[in-house]
Amino acid sequence: MKIVYNGELNPRLCKDVLGETIAEIVNADENAIYLDADLMSCISTLKWAKANPERAVDCGIAEANMAGVAAGLAVAGFKPIIHSFGTFASRRIYDQIFLSGGYAKNDITVIGTDPGVTATMNGGTHMPFEDVALYNALPGATVIDASDPVCLISVLKQCQNRPGIKYIRVGRKQLARIYADGSELEIGKAVTLREGTDAVIFAAGLMLHEALQAAASLEAQGVSAAVVDCFTIKPIDADAIEAWAKKCGAVVVAENANRHGGLYDIILEVLAERCPVPAAVVAVEDEFGEVGTQGYLQERFGLTAAHIEEQVRTVLARK
Amino acid sequence: MEYQEQKDLRAFAIRIRMAALEAIHSIGSGHVGGAMSIADTLAVLYGREMNVRPEDPKWADRDCLVVSKGHAGPAVYATLALKGFFPYEELKTLNRGGTRLPSHCDRNKTPGVDVTTGSLGQGTSQAAGLALGNRIKGRKNRVFLIVGDGEAEEGQCWESFLFASAKKLSNLVVLIDWNKRQLDGYLDDVLPMGDFVAKMEAFGFDTVMVDGGDVAQIAAALERTRAGGDKPYAIVLDTVKGHGVDEVEQTAMNHSMPVTDERFERWTAELRQKLEALEG
Numbered sequence: 001m002k003i004v005y006n007g008e009l010n011p012r013l014c015k016d017v018l019g020e021t022i023a024e025i026v027n028a029d030e031n032a033i034y035l036d037a038d039l040m041s042c043i044s045t046l047k048w049a050k051a052n053p054e055r056a057v058d059c060g061i062a063e064a065n066m067a068g069v070a071a072g073l074a075v076a077g078f079k080p081i082i083h084s085f086g087t088f089a090s091r092r093i094y095d096q097i098f099l100s101g102g103y104a105k106n107d108i109t110v111i112g113t114d115p116g117v118t119a120t121m122n123g124g125t126h127m128p129f130e131d132v133a134l135y136n137a138l139p140g141a142t143v144i145d146a147s148d149p150v151c152l153i154s155v156l157k158q159c160q161n162r163p164g165i166k167y168i169r170v171g172r173k174q175l176a177r178i179y180a181d182g183s184e185l186e187i188g189k190a191v192t193l194r195e196g197t198d199a200v201i202f203a204a205g206l207m208l209h210e211a212l213q214a215a216a217s218l219e220a221q222g223v224s225a226a227v228v229d230c231f232t233i234k235p236i237d238a239d240a241i242e243a244w245a246k247k248c249g250a251v252v253v254a255e256n257a258n259r260h261g262g263l264y265d266i267i268l269e270v271l272a273e274r275c276p277v278p279a280a281v282v283a284v285e286d287e288f289g290e291v292g293t294q295g296y297l298q299e300r301f302g303l304t305a306a307h308i309e310e311q312v313r314t315v316l317a318r319k
Numbered sequence: 320m321e322y323q324e325q326k327d328l329r330a331f332a333i334r335i336r337m338a339a340l341e342a343i344h345s346i347g348s349g350h351v352g353g354a355m356s357i358a359d360t361l362a363v364l365y366g367r368e369m370n371v372r373p374e375d376p377k378w379a380d381r382d383c384l385v386v387s388k389g390h391a392g393p394a395v396y397a398t399l400a401l402k403g404f405f406p407y408e409e410l411k412t413l414n415r416g417g418t419r420l421p422s423h424c425d426r427n428k429t430p431g432v433d434v435t436t437g438s439l440g441q442g443t444s445q446a447a448g449l450a451l452g453n454r455i456k457g458r459k460n461r462v463f464l465i466v467g468d469g470e471a472e473e474g475q476c477w478e479s480f481l482f483a484s485a486k487k488l489s490n491l492v493v494l495i496d497w498n499k500r501q502l503d504g505y506l507d508d509v510l511p512m513g514d515f516v517a518k519m520e521a522f523g524f525d526t527v528m529v530d531g532g533d534v535a536q537i538a539a540a541l542e543r544t545r546a547g548g549d550k551p552y553a554i555v556l557d558t559v560k561g562h563g564v565d566e567v568e569q570t571a572m573n574h575s576m577p578v579t580d581e582r583f584e585r586w587t588a589e590l591r592q593k594l595e596a597l598e599g
Contacts, residue, residue, distance in 0.1 A: 072448020104435035
């Protein structure tokens with residue numbers, strides 16, 4: 001695995017990467033099957049799906065049924081991948097994925113696109129800030145906030161043979177280029193993107209770029225901040241969290257989700273039990289979403305590099 | 320169907336009722352009404368229609384039963400125990416800590432239970448997925464899905480029926496236990512469901528209605544679902560909640576009932592009498 005971050009975007013759209021990777025997985029594994037709820041066009045799978053109707057099932061706008069059908073397919077020996085927008089892939093199908101999926105031990109990979117502010121023009125009704133909290137509360141679930149297209153490919157392939165419910169949240173547009181093509185990231189292992197000594201920023205998804213920008217700005221002001229990629233929110237890499245908290249003595253968590261029930265809470269549990277140090281968060285302050293560009297929404301909900309810098313100074317003052 | 324086979328199935332249904340009551344009595348109370356109304360169908364499924372191997376419950380080519388009205392667990396366990404999936408004596412562990420026989424059906428606990436159910440409506444989608452998966456795998460087996468009439472108030476049922484019809488799942492047979500009653504009373508008072516036959520036909524099912532207390536009618540309806548074709552099948556079972564035990568039938572609120580020692584003796588005596596009349 002090689003880190004190649006230079007502040008630029010990965011040229012590939014995540015939706016195209018999703019479409020290609022899903023097709024690759026299903027073509028390579030006779031037990032893999034892909035289901036969608038009338039959003040195939042949104043992740044570039046429609047053309048391939050029409051040519052492979054037995055392995056790519058459009059369930060129509062009936063997400064709860066899709067989750068249950070996926071569970072039934074798992075009973076029949078399949079390893080289903082299902083997709084919808086993050087709101088519907090979490091809130092709307094929660095009881096189905098919880099009971100027909102998790103409780104019944106039917107292994108399913110769930111992809112929720114447009115997490116948090118990446119839902120932009122679809123607005124508040126389509127803007128999941130709570131999806132992470134819901135899946136964190138599902139026993140045995142794996143919860144992923146994809147860092148970039150390279151991380152997405154690596155994680156999606158690992159999920160095929162991982163037990164339980166796997167929830168992957170990822171936007172459909174571009175993310176910062178963080179990892180070199182072909183890099184493999186191990187689910188459950190956090191990745192150090194930038195070394196530091198004064199404070200550590202634990203971030204995930206689109207907040208990695210903001211964290212790295214904040215760290216660069218802080219360095220110019222004489223503050224050394226580490227940045228750690230927590231793309232696996234659950235199971236959290238508790239050893240890495242503990243080691244960095246001990247080394248730096250101050251923690252900031254940055255996530256594109258509600259501050260309650262997400263990455264921040266999971267990290268606070270580790271800190272409370274293993275290494276209590278001052279901590280602060282950059283996340284949505286218990287609000288519903290709204291419509292706008294991603295730039296507007298990141299400002300509106302306080303999800304920018306400037307907000308991270310501010311919180312780093314806050315925790316440093318409490319050290 | 321031969322007269323003797325018909326008699327055997329009727330006897331099997333009575334034994335299912337007795338065993339289910341024995342299980343519920345052992346813990347003091349439970350879902351009596353809906354267990355009694357589905358007993359005749361379970362007798363025909365396991366006594367005649369389904370291809371299963373009690374000694375190999377996970378056999379890949381078996382016919383599967385999805386009891387989406389998962390609270391009928393005691394009737395299912397009674398049937399499975401009588402078929403030899405597990406020891407009969409185990410029925411008395413129903414709902415006790417650590418049991419393999421929980422109130423609602425659980426595929427990870429009970430030998431012979433194919434799908435986990437209990438949250439109403441969810442078994443219907445799982446049954447459709449299972450039928451689709453079996454077809455893709457080229458298996459010749461079938462999936463039987465039992466749905467409660469009150470359960471059909473759940474919207475998910477109708478999403479899954481639409482899906483089953485769209486995917487032409489003729490290896491799926493939906494059996495609706497139209498026993499007219501739900502927890503809070505009669506469907507017609509709580510949320511009337513109207514004409515089940517018309518609804519299922521409108522959703523694209525090959526549909527018939529039979530007397531769900533008559534094993535011969537149930538057997539005939541199931542036999543015609545072997546034909547395949549391009550439609551899923553629906554059998555609307557005209558039943559009485561609590562069927563087979565007079566006192567239960569006549570209790571309006573019989574969804575969940577205490578089964579005291581006294582009741583158990585009385586109800587079992589009635590069933591034993593019916594069994595003796597049948598078998599001599």
